[in-house]
Amino acid sequence: MCPVTPGFAFPHFIALRHPMSNDPKSHLAGLLQHALTRLAPDVSADIQLERPRQASHGDFATNLAMQLARVLKDNPRQIAERLISLLPASEWLAGAEIAGAGFINFTLTTAAKTRVVADILAAGTAWGRGSAKPGRVQVEFVSANPTGPLHVGHGRGAAVGDCLCRLLEVAGWDVTREFYYNDAGAQIDNLTRSVQLRARGVTPDDPAWPEDGYRGDYIIDVARAFLARETVAADDQHVTANGDPADTEAIRHFAVAYLRREQDQDLKAFGVKFDVFSLESALYADGRVEAAVRALVDKGHTYEQDGALWLRTTAFGDDKDRVMRKQDGGYTYFVPDVAYHLDKWRRGFTRVINEQGADHHSTVTRVRAGLQALDAGIPVGWPEYVLHQMVMVVRNGEEVKISKRAGSYVTLRDLIEEVGRDATRYFLVARSPDSQLVFDIDLALSRSNENPVYYIQYAHARISSVLQQCPDDGDAGGVDLAPLGSEKELALCARLGEYPALVENAASEHAPHLVAGYLKDLAADFHAWYNADRLLEDDAALRTARLALARAVRQTLVNGLDILGVSAPETM
RNA sequence: CCGCCCGUAGCUCAACCGGAUAGAGCACCGGCCUUCUAAGCCGGGGGUUAGGGGUUCGAGUCCCUUCGGGCGGGCCA
Numbered sequence: 001m002c003p004v005t006p007g008f009a010f011p012h013f014i015a016l017r018h019p020m021s022n023d024p025k026s027h028l029a030g031l032l033q034h035a036l037t038r039l040a041p042d043v044s045a046d047i048q049l050e051r052p053r054q055a056s057h058g059d060f061a062t063n064l065a066m067q068l069a070r071v072l073k074d075n076p077r078q079i080a081e082r083l084i085s086l087l088p089a090s091e092w093l094a095g096a097e098i099a100g101a102g103f104i105n106f107t108l109t110t111a112a113k114t115r116v117v118a119d120i121l122a123a124g125t126a127w128g129r130g131s132a133k134p135g136r137v138q139v140e141f142v143s144a145n146p147t148g149p150l151h152v153g154h155g156r157g158a159a160v161g162d163c164l165c166r167l168l169e170v171a172g173w174d175v176t177r178e179f180y181y182n183d184a185g186a187q188i189d190n191l192t193r194s195v196q197l198r199a200r201g202v203t204p205d206d207p208a209w210p211e212d213g214y215r216g217d218y219i220i221d222v223a224r225a226f227l228a229r230e231t232v233a234a235d236d237q238h239v240t241a242n243g244d245p246a247d248t249e250a251i252r253h254f255a256v257a258y259l260r261r262e263q264d265q266d267l268k269a270f271g272v273k274f275d276v277f278s279l280e281s282a283l284y285a286d287g288r289v290e291a292a293v294r295a296l297v298d299k300g301h302t303y304e305q306d307g308a309l310w311l312r313t314t315a316f317g318d319d320k321d322r323v324m325r326k327q328d329g330g331y332t333y334f335v336p337d338v339a340y341h342l343d344k345w346r347r348g349f350t351r352v353i354n355e356q357g358a359d360h361h362s363t364v365t366r367v368r369a370g371l372q373a374l375d376a377g378i379p380v381g382w383p384e385y386v387l388h389q390m391v392m393v394v395r396n397g398e399e400v401k402i403s404k405r406a407g408s409y410v411t412l413r414d415l416i417e418e419v420g421r422d423a424t425r426y427f428l429v430a431r432s433p434d435s436q437l438v439f440d441i442d443l444a445l446s447r448s449n450e451n452p453v454y455y456i457q458y459a460h461a462r463i464s465s466v467l468q469q470c471p472d473d474g475d476a477g478g479v480d481l482a483p484l485g486s487e488k489e490l491a492l493c494a495r496l497g498e499y500p501a502l503v504e505n506a507a508s509e510h511a512p513h514l515v516a517g518y519l520k521d522l523a524a525d526f527h528a529w530y531n532a533d534r535l536l537e538d539d540a541a542l543r544t545a546r547l548a549l550a551r552a553v554r555q556t557l558v559n560g561l562d563i564l565g566v567s568a569p570e571t572m
Numbered sequence: 573c574c575g576c577c578c579g580u581a582g583c584u585c586a587a588c589c590g591g592a593u594a595g596a597g598c599a600c601c602g603g604c605c606u607u608c609u610a611a612g613c614c615g616g617g618g619g620u621u622a623g624g625g626g627u628u629c630g631a632g633u634c635c636c637u638u639c640g641g642g643c644g645g646g647c648c649a
Contacts, residue, residue, distance in 0.1 A: 050588070053595080063591060066629070076629075100592050101629060145649075185649060308647055319575075319645085326647040333649050359643055361576055389577065390642065431585075434577055436642060438584075443598090451611080452597080458611050466608050498588080505588065517586065517596095524596080531604085531613040572611065 022119070023497060024112050025049050027092055028060055035086035036064070039079075043071055049106075051494065058095070058105035059113070059494065065102040076102025113490050114481040116497045120552040121479070128503045128559050130172035135350030137173045139165050142267070143180040143356070146259040147191045148406055149218055150266045152391045152428075153357050155412035156437065159428035159565075160388055161355040162272045163512035166563045171507035176349070179274045180340065183256050184281040185333060190214065191259075192252040198223035199245040216407030222258050226251060234260040266413050271421060271565050283336050283343070292339035292374070293324060293331070301373040316369035334363065338370035345371070345378050352383035353510065361387050386510045388433035395441040419444040422566045426453040429564060430516040452520045453566065456557065459523035461572040463554040466535050466547075468570075473547045483545040488529035492553065495525045499556055503563070512563070519560045526553050 029047050036045060045067055052061045065080035072079060080098045087096060092112035099105050120127045141161025144154050165175045182188075194214040202208055204215040225232070231240040232254070239257035242250050267273075283289050293309075296302050301312045302324065309325035324335050344352050356363075364385050371378045393400040393410045403411045415424050423444040430452065431437050443451060484493070499518070506514040535550055537543040561568045 048589095048591095050591080052592075053587085054592070057592070061591085063630095066591085069629075103592070182649065187649065306647085310647095323647045328647080330647085332647060337649095357643090358577065360649080362644055363649090364576090387577080432578095435585090436578070440584080443584080446611090454611050455597090458609080462609055462612080469608070502588080509589085514588085520596080521586090527612055528614090530608080531610095534608070536608050572609075 023116070023500075024092060024108050025060060025497070025501070027090070027112075028062075028106055031087050031090055031093070032062060032064060032083065034088050035083045036068075038086045039082055040068070040072060043068065045071075051498070052105065057099060057103070058097075059108045060106045061099075061103050062106075063103060065098075065104060069102065080104050110485050110490070111482070113493050113497075114484045114549075116493055117481055117484070117549050117552040118479065120496060120555050121475075121548060124555060125559060127555055128500045129170055130500075130504055130507070133172040133174075135174075136176065136348060137168060137351035137353065138176045138178055138344060138347075138349040139168070139353045139355065140178045140180055140344075141355035142263075142272075143182070144263060145182045145185075145187050146256045146263065147187050148214060148216060148259065149403075150263055150412040151403075151406065151409040152393055152412060152415060152439065153388075153409075155270070155415060155424065156388050156391050156428045156433075157355055157357065158267060158270055158272045158412070159425050160386065160433050160512060163425075163429045163515070163564055164353065164355065164386065164507075164510060166565065167503065167507040167512055167515065170503055170559075170563060173351075173507075176276060177274045178276045178278060180278045180280070181256075181260065182280045182333075184279075184284055184336070188252065188256065191255055192248060194219050195222050195226065195255045196245060196248065196251050199227055199251070214407070216403075217405050218259075218262070218407075222255050225258060226254050232257050232261045234258075234264060266411075266416075269416055269421065270412065270425070278340065278343075280336050280340070283339050288343060289331060289336050289339045292342055293335060295374050295376075296324070296338075296370070299373060299375050311370060311373060313366060313369035313373070316372040318365050318369045322366055322369075334366045334370065337363065337367050338374070341367055341371055341383060342374060342376065342378075344383070345376065353386060354383055355386045355388070358387040358389050361385075384510075386433055389436040391428070391437045391439055393439045393441065400441070415439070415441075422457070423451070423453045425565050426516060429512050432511065432513050452516070454572070455527075456519045456523045456561065457567070457569055458572055459526045460554060460557045460561070460568045461570060462530060463526070463550045463557075464570040466550060467554070469536065470543070470547060473544050475548075475551070479544055479548040480541060481545050481548065483539075483542040484549060486529075486533055488525070488532045489546075489549060492525045492529050492549065495522050496552055496556055499560070515560055515563050519557065519564070522553065522556060522560070 028049055032047050036043065036047070045064060047062065047064055049060045049062050052058060065083060066076045068079050069076040077098055080102050084096050084098070084104060087093070092109055093106060094109045095107040097105055139161055142150070142154055142158050144150055150158070162177070165177050168175050190210070190212055191214060193210060197209065197213065198219050204213065226241040227243050227245070229241045229243040231238055234257045237257070239254055241254045244250060296311060301315060303310050303312065307327040308323045310321045311324050313322050314320060322334060323332050325331055341352070368380070368382070371382070372380065393415070400410055403409060403414050405411060419441060427439055427444050428437070502514060502518050506512060533546065535543070535546045537546065558568050
């Protein structure tokens with residue numbers, strides 16, 4: 001399978017302890033564990049290996065000796081020296097030396113560094129995939145109210161949520177994507193009233209127009225379609241308008257269906273698909289809300305005051321108690337939220353991650369408190385949350401605030417139409433969700449290395465172009481990688497080797513932006529190599545080895561771009 | 573007043589559960605295409621990591637505090 005793999009002579013018991021450790025990092029960890037066991041059998045330590053920033057510090061470094069210094073009450077450098085002397089022989093290891101305050105710097109053999117190329121070509125699309133994880137995880141994201149077009153903030157939620165799902169799947173989880181529609185609250189009443197008024201010819205500048213009515217032009221579209229008795233298909237149902245402006249319920253039904261269809265189209269254009277759509281109205285219709293309220297009352301965490309029913313959320317970490325049933329008899333929004341999450345738990349999701357805008361962060365404590373009050377065996381930190389900060393759209397250095405269609409915000413559809421799906425997805429996911437995001441339209445449209453999307457895609461297109469000229473050279477299996485060894489090649493191999501751990505880390509940290517950053521670094525390493533070393537060399541052995549490396553880079557770009565939901569074009 | 577997020581080069585951002593001399597890109601200056609895609613590469617200048625304390629062998633990273641920005645704190649969602 002891999003001709004450059006030497007016959008490694010590492011001890012049998014290490015092989016047993018690290019059955020999967022065929023990458024250099026795990027291998028080194030095994031060697032260190034062996035040395036530690038012989039040095040201090042009773043001491044266990046978290047063996048950390050990291051890639052030093054500086055090349056002169058070797059390929060991997062560990063702070064193990066410094067960590068042990070306190071426990072063993074000895075000088076770190078002396079501990080390091082003894083650890084080195086106890087390391088088993090390994091043909092992967094070219095050297096190990098003490099540096100600084102007690103670091104051990106490891107240098108790998110060239111064969112150990114380049115073998116990742118063979119691993120990648122053998123794994124293909126499975127390169128970077130983690131082992132299957134137990135349990136099922138549900139990710140709820142977007143969950144926009146069906147009261148208007150999706151805006152940039154929803155776009156960020158869609159991009160982050162969907163990339164998170166793809167990351168979790170690659171990391172080995174069984175993922176369900178869910179969208180929750182608040183189709184039962186006051187905002188829907190407001191929508192209904194706005195459409196009804198428009199259907200009767202009332203405009204937002206009329207004194208009769210309600211203060212909080214929806215003013216966007218899309219309301220005109222809905223009203224016009226209703227009067228024209230159109231039929232809209234949303235998800236699983238078809239709704240036909242009866243065209244009667246006096247029929248409030250008909251308007252409500254039609255308007256919600258119409259806007260759900262609009263949102264579905266936007267999400268489809270954005271490349272986001274959901275497995276399950278849940279409706280708030282269904283929670284009321286089949287009694288799940290009432291059942292949750294009864295359960296909370298039965299558990300004794302509620303009380304009546306000022307004509308309202310309260311939940312004692314302060315018993316579960318909230319800073320004040322919350323009203324469940326208002327004086328007018330209706331429930332506050334967090335009651336269906338609790339009922340909804342109880343339902344998620346009963347559906348068997350051991351993990352639930354809610355991706356939302358940070359402006360909703362106050363619901364986190366409330367929902368968790370409500371679930372704890374139910375005493376249903378739900379873990380304290382369940383569900384998990386990923387909260388993204390605000391997005392500001394900028395063009396020509398100035399903030400863009402208004403979309404004609406939506407009236408008060410920039411829509412996701414506007415962005416996709418202007419800068420394209422790939423750039424929109426990349427930019428919305430490339431920053432930590434914790435940070436506010438400036439979406440620069442000029443940058444997203446620019447065609448230079450200012451624009452990381454094209455920079456990464458260009459690397460893929462370049463490789464594809466070269467490989468097209470030698471379709472079979474350096475293909476998977478049996479390639480001799482020994483000719484590889486230039487500085488740029490080894491740097492590239494090291495970068496490729498980071499990929500599986502990066503995916504694992506990004507998934508567990510809920511941080512899809514790390515994938516975006518990695519791909520930019522990988523593309524940079526490739527472009528640097530491409531300009532330094534010629535791929536289509538006359539020397540057959542060298543050419544074949546280099547094309548194998550190029551294939552490995554391309555495979556990693558493809559796998560990584562797939563996590564972001566960004567395309568990998570063959571030509572540009 | 574309270575809670576959450578953020579503060580790193582002129583600008584936009586990195587820095588792998590505390591590691592060695594804090595890195596890229598843009599902008600600025602200077603180079604590289606009669607050979608694989610110049611949407612590319614190479615080199616140069618640019619920093620008290622907002623300020624101040626603390627924890628320790630070691631802090632951009634953890635704790636406290638001050639300042640600044642954003643978002644919340646409805647019987648709205």
